[in-house]
Amino acid sequence: MEVTTQEFKHCDLIKVRGRVDSSTAPQFSKELDKATDNGKYKIVLDMSELEYMSSAGFRALLATQRNCKRYNRGEVVLVKVPDRIREALDLAGFTELFKTFDDTTEAVGSF
Amino acid sequence: MTFPAKFEFLDEIRDMVAETARSAGFSEKTIYSLQLAADEAATNIIEHAYAGVKNATFSISCEIKGDQIVIVMRDTGKSFDAKNVKQPNLKADLAERQIGGLGVYLIRKLMDTVQYESSASGNILTMTKRRD
Numbered sequence: 230m231e232v233t234t235q236e237f238k239h240c241d242l243i244k245v246r247g248r249v250d251s252s253t254a255p256q257f258s259k260e261l262d263k264a265t266d267n268g269k270y271k272i273v274l275d276m277s278e279l280e281y282m283s284s285a286g287f288r289a290l291l292a293t294q295r296n297c298k299r300y301n302r303g304e305v306v307l308v309k310v311p312d313r314i315r316e317a318l319d320l321a322g323f324t325e326l327f328k329t330f331d332d333t334t335e336a337v338g339s340f
Numbered sequence: 341m342t343f344p345a346k347f348e349f350l351d352e353i354r355d356m357v358a359e360t361a362r363s364a365g366f367s368e369k370t371i372y373s374l375q376l377a378a379d380e381a382a383t384n385i386i387e388h389a390y391a392g393v394k395n396a397t398f399s400i401s402c403e404i405k406g407d408q409i410v411i412v413m414r415d416t417g418k419s420f421d422a423k424n425v426k427q428p429n430l431k432a433d434l435a436e437r438q439i440g441g442l443g444v445y446l447i448r449k450l451m452d453t454v455q456y457e458s459s460a461s462g463n464i465l466t467m468t469k470r471r472d
Contacts, residue, residue, distance in 0.1 A: 250354075251383045252347035281354070281372075283379045284442045295434055313372040320449050321442055322430025 232260040240271035240340040246278040249286035258289040265296050270303025273336045277309035287321055308336040345386045345396040353382050357402055364404040370472050377450040380443035381413055381465055389417030413465045419458035
């Protein structure tokens, strides 16, 4: 798994690549926390090169979404969610907790 | 196959399941579901059955029987009481959403049958899914 962050004026674009499971989720959480610890609560998560995510990754997403939405200070939105991962998120009832976009520019522009 | 009860081996477990399913002509969509179910089940064994236990191992077999794949996981850790796993409330809003129990919920949704037996000699989880 690899995470890269790009800072925009109104939000951070975080790209996660590879596989997020119980082994790599702690690192994924840490990268998300880096943004929120810096006061960045508007986050676009680019999942276009994400190959796999288990419930350990969903847990990290949920914690970050909670943190970001507190006091209406921001939120996490998802962009380019691969079909398989979208199906799993759907099954877990997570899709309604996150806005999703097909286009990165549109997602960044939503903030 | 025997695996150390460590999260670093989840990759290998998912690969093993995928290889068996692919060789039997399962679709990529179903293979993803099988990998996710096996991962969640193995994660539960590592995290809960062997909580605090060092150098533990568990075994996984993955076979094709007729038109279905049969995944069996055996561990000798703490047994799991399904009664203690609350059904996650998928309609709860963000603040109330609980993540516990989601792994078990996903396993049941992703597989056709899930059977769990616990005895003095250990725990056996058997999961099956038919080829689509």
